[in-house]
Amino acid sequence: MGKLPQGALEIRLTATLFLLLLGLADLFGAWQVGNFASFRPRGVAAAVAPQERHEMAMACCSTSTAAETPVEPASLNQPTHRIERELLVQDTHVHVPVYAMTAAFLAVIVLGLRMASAVRVLLILLAFAAPFADFAGLWGAHLYPGAGILFGGLAVAGGFAMGLCYAIVLVMALVQLWLTRKEIAHA
Amino acid sequence: MRRTLLAVAAVLCAASALGHVTPNVELLRRGDFVKQSLPGAAHFFERQVMLSGPDGAAILSATGWTPTEEEVKVYVGRDEKGGLVGSVVFLWMPSEHGPVGIGVAFDRQGMILRAAVTDVGTEPLAWVRPLLSSGGMDVFTGLPVDASPDPFRMAPSVRGAMSRYYAKVIVEGVKRARALERLVMRAGNP
Numbered sequence: 505m506g507k508l509p510q511g512a513l514e515i516r517l518t519a520t521l522f523l524l525l526l527g528l529a530d531l532f533g534a535w536q537v538g539n540f541a542s543f544r545p546r547g548v549a550a551a552v553a554p555q556e557r558h559e560m561a562m563a564c565c566s567t568s569t570a571a572e573t574p575v576e577p578a579s580l581n582q583p584t585h586r587i588e589r590e591l592l593v594q595d596t597h598v599h600v601p602v603y604a605m606t607a608a609f610l611a612v613i614v615l616g617l618r619m620a621s622a623v624r625v626l627l628i629l630l631a632f633a634a635p636f637a638d639f640a641g642l643w644g645a646h647l648y649p650g651a652g653i654l655f656g657g658l659a660v661a662g663g664f665a666m667g668l669c670y671a672i673v674l675v676m677a678l679v680q681l682w683l684t685r686k687e688i689a690h691a
Numbered sequence: 692m693r694r695t696l697l698a699v700a701a702v703l704c705a706a707s708a709l710g711h712v713t714p715n716v717e718l719l720r721r722g723d724f725v726k727q728s729l730p731g732a733a734h735f736f737e738r739q740v741m742l743s744g745p746d747g748a749a750i751l752s753a754t755g756w757t758p759t760e761e762e763v764k765v766y767v768g769r770d771e772k773g774g775l776v777g778s779v780v781f782l783w784m785p786s787e788h789g790p791v792g793i794g795v796a797f798d799r800q801g802m803i804l805r806a807a808v809t810d811v812g813t814e815p816l817a818w819v820r821p822l823l824s825s826g827g828m829d830v831f832t833g834l835p836v837d838a839s840p841d842p843f844r845m846a847p848s849v850r851g852a853m854s855r856y857y858a859k860v861i862v863e864g865v866k867r868a869r870a871l872e873r874l875v876m877r878a879g880n881p
Contacts, residue, residue: 558760560740561747568743568878572736575766580722591789591812598814 505624508616509680516681519613523674526606530667537663548659549645549652555588592646596639603635603666610673617676630669638662715810718823721794725766725779728796728805732768732776740765740878753870754863758782765875775799778876780868781809786860788815793864795831797872806831806865818853819861822846827858831865840865 508519537543541551611628619627641659645652725735742750742758751757762783768776777798783790792810797803806828811819822828827846834840842855842862849855 555761559747560758560760560763561742561744561750563744563747565741565743566745568740568746568874570738570740570875570878572738572767575735575737577722577726577735580725580766581720588785588790590785590787594788594812594814 505615506618508613508677509618509685511616511681519616519677520681522609523613523670523677526609526670527674530670542656543660543663545653545656545660548641548656549649552592552642552646553649553652554646589646592642596643600635600639603638604632606666607631607635610669613673613677617673617680619676627669627672630665634662634666634669636662637665715790715792716813716816717810719794719807719809721764721781721809724794724796724805724807724809725768728779728794729768729777731770733771734769734773736767736769738765738767738778738875740875742874742878746874746878750870750874754867756867758867758871763871765872767876775876777804778872780872780875782864782868782871784860784864784867786815786857788812791815791819791857791860791864793861793868795865795868795872797869797876801836801869801873801876803831803834803865803869806861806868808861815853815857818851819857821849821851821854822858822861825849827861836869 508516542548610631614624614627614631617624638659639662641655641657641662644655644658648655726732729735739760747757764781765778766781767778770776777796779794779796781792781794783792789812790810791808791812793806794809795803795806808819808823808828822845825846825848827849830845831840840862842858845858845862846854849858
């Protein structure tokens, strides 16, 4: 453990490029979240809240009734983003494995960096706990809309925890692999 | 240099991608679909309907489905004198990989003028697009009021199992739209 800074050029290059590419993916992920979800607990809760169901039929009435309201076709052109439980199931089964692989790769880099064992343990726990918190928050907000803001906050915290873990690993990797490498080697 | 690195890291940290739900891909804008499908209409209206118990039971019996206000929207086009030109039903169909948005336009007699997939998720798009690019939606145009759409006649050259599954989803959506259109247009009329 902790030998990554002394690793061959291609090993250090692999770790660095992985981290930079992951950062790029994070930036676009953030854009996606801004477009279709939110960075605020209330927004997350609203985005994944269960669909209300108002049936168009009423057992009590014997005659169907209709009313018409004028509408401009252009006003219908606003995109609609529909989230259903099935979609949340699908996205969980797609995103959680990707999150797990990301956490595992970050953990491998953490194992190669020089740091105290306690910090290493903390970073690894953070990398794996973050996605759990993120999706626990999304599902909580969907299943228990009454506590939506609380669960939305958990989802946002999970997302930022992953970002924090990534940022720490990135900075430590860049510093140890490229900036202070000689100092370490001479020490 | 370290300051720069810290600044970059802070930005990336703030921009972390928290879990998000995959968005729909909008294939066709609803307003454009309404206008293009009912070119003779001068005025457009949203038709809000409350179905009676018997009508609700009829649609449940015909399609196995209970429509809700959240998943269905009905618009009608009228000419300058207020005469009915046609109607358009938009609805969401649930599927294995997220909801599929479907629009069906009808003439004043209830014959299908045009049907389209308006929205679909990024993943099922790969299976739905071959159906659309093979002219699969044309099978609904001019379908007589009493004829039942057949998923096997929709883009038969497209053979993938998932595409065939989505053909069934789309056909089921058109069936629902047609069953609902009859009741919605009859509602409120003596």
